Amino acid sequence: MDSLGRPFALIYSPPGGLHTLVIETEPDGAALVDDEQIDQWVGSWGWWLSHLAGEPGLVGASVTVETAPDTGGRLGREVAANISGDAPQFARQVLADTVENYPAGSSVVRAYLALTFVSSTKKADRVGRELASRLPELTGTLASTGAGVAAPLDAARLCEVIRTAYDPAVASLIDEARMAGDHVPLEFSDVGPTAAEASWDSYRHDDATSRTWVMTGAPHGLISARGLEKLLAPQRGIARKRVTLMFEPIDPGRAAGMVEQDIRTANQRATQRQQVAARDSLEMLQAATTAAEEAAGAALMNFAMLVTATTVGTGGAADADVAAAIDSASKAARIRLRPAYGAQDAAFAIGLPLGIIPARRAELTASIRSAL
Structure with a gap:
């Protein structure tokens, strides 16, 4: 329980003593939002990332934006919880028709932030209290x-x-159970696929x-606030899509040398x-700007991106359409993507909000990787 009385899960990964907590958000979206407000959001996001670099023990963070079909369960629960007992029959019928028909073809967007900390102690309760x-x-x-x-x-x-994520078909079952007020008895050992x-x-x-x-x-040139809009948006023919951005704070002692090397x-x-x-x-201008911001106290981070597209069924002819859709969206964002050949199962897991840091599981040491 945090200091506000909210329960939170803590994922412990024995290699390296990593502990991960996950935060769920529901983004407001940029539709009908003034550019000034978007600029404020972008500035606040930059400050939030910079603040992460100063979090004691934090070794990695990831942001996963997931789009999926809306089952209508949330809308049904909201209407059932707020409808008045004295509502006219006509109003009740309108709401019932809305709950039944509105979710058809619509999508829901959720974002998850996984923050991974390293700790010398293996006691989860002690790390949890911190x-x-x-x-x-x-x-x-x-x-x-x-x-x-x-x-x-x-x-x-x-x-x-x-x-x-592993079995999209259970999404509707979970929503139905929630509408009925039932608890879904899932354990962490049950969340993997039945077969893969x-x-x-x-x-x-x-x-x-x-x-x-x-x-x-990474994209060349300046990145606008709407640069990833097409890549993050729901796409026809893709049942679920996850775009995961991974961040690794760089030690300030190394950051100064890296930005100077970029200038040279x-x-x-x-x-x-x-x-x-x-x-x-x-x-040259961007390298000089980055060096100036780093000298003024800004944090420097390594980052990576994974995109996972899931279709229901065994694929087949739909695979070409999915690949074309992702390729088009990545080109609009000026990001070069390639399939994770030979590592699809591992890449799928890394894209989930579980705090998996590939660099921490690599056989090459950090000093060798930086030299390469």
């Missing part, structure tokens, strides 16, 4: 970023999220097939050409 006092500030400051209402996931809700098969470029789990892409190149690299690339290209000038 994080309980810090959770209210972490969730409270998210409101100014446009994330909407933010609350930590408890164990039952976390199990539902992971179970639904990983192939070279896809991953079949229960009655669904998923493909995961990883980012191989940009300058060297520009001087090697007889005529400086516009992209070279922009790269």
Whole structure:
């Protein structure tokens, strides 16, 4: 329980003594929002990420934005909880028709933030007490970023999220159980797939097939607030889609040297050409701006991206349509993606809000990876 009395789940990963807590949000969205408000959200999000770099023991964070068909369960529960007993029959019929027909073809968007901390102790209760006092500030400051209402996931809700990812068909069953007031008795050992098969470029789990892409190149040039809009939006033919951004705070001692090296690299690339290209000038400007912001106290982070698209069934002809849709969305965002060949099952799990940090499980040490 955090200091506000909210229960939260803590995932313990024995290799390295990692502990992960997950926060669920319901983003407000940018529709009908003024550009000034969006700028404030972006600035607040940058501040929130910078604040993470100063969190004691934090070694990684991920943001997972998931789009899925709306089963209508939430709307039904909301209407049932607020309808008046004295409401006219006509009003009741209108609400009933809305609950039945409105969710058809609509989607729900949820976002999950997984924060992973390293601790020398293996006692979960001790780590939990340390994080309980810090959770209210972490969730409270998210409101100014446009994330909407933010609350930590408890164990039952976390199990539902992971179970639904592996078997999308249970989403409607879980919503029906909630509408009936029943408790879904899920344990963490039950959330994996009943059966799974990983192939070279896809991953079949229960009655669904998923493909995961990883980012191989970040966008060049300036990134607008709506740069990822098409990639994050629901897409026809994709039952569930997850876009996961992973962040790794860089030690301030290393960050200063890295930004200076970026400046030298940009300058060297520009001087090697007889005529400086516009992209070279922009790269030099961005390197200088990053160095100035880092010197003023801004945090520096490594980041990565995974995109997972899930279709119900065994795939087949629909795979080409899904791949084309993801390729089009990534090009609109100017992000280079490629399928996670030979590692579809691992990439699927990394894209879930579980706090899995691939670098912490790699055989190469951090110093060797940085040299490469």
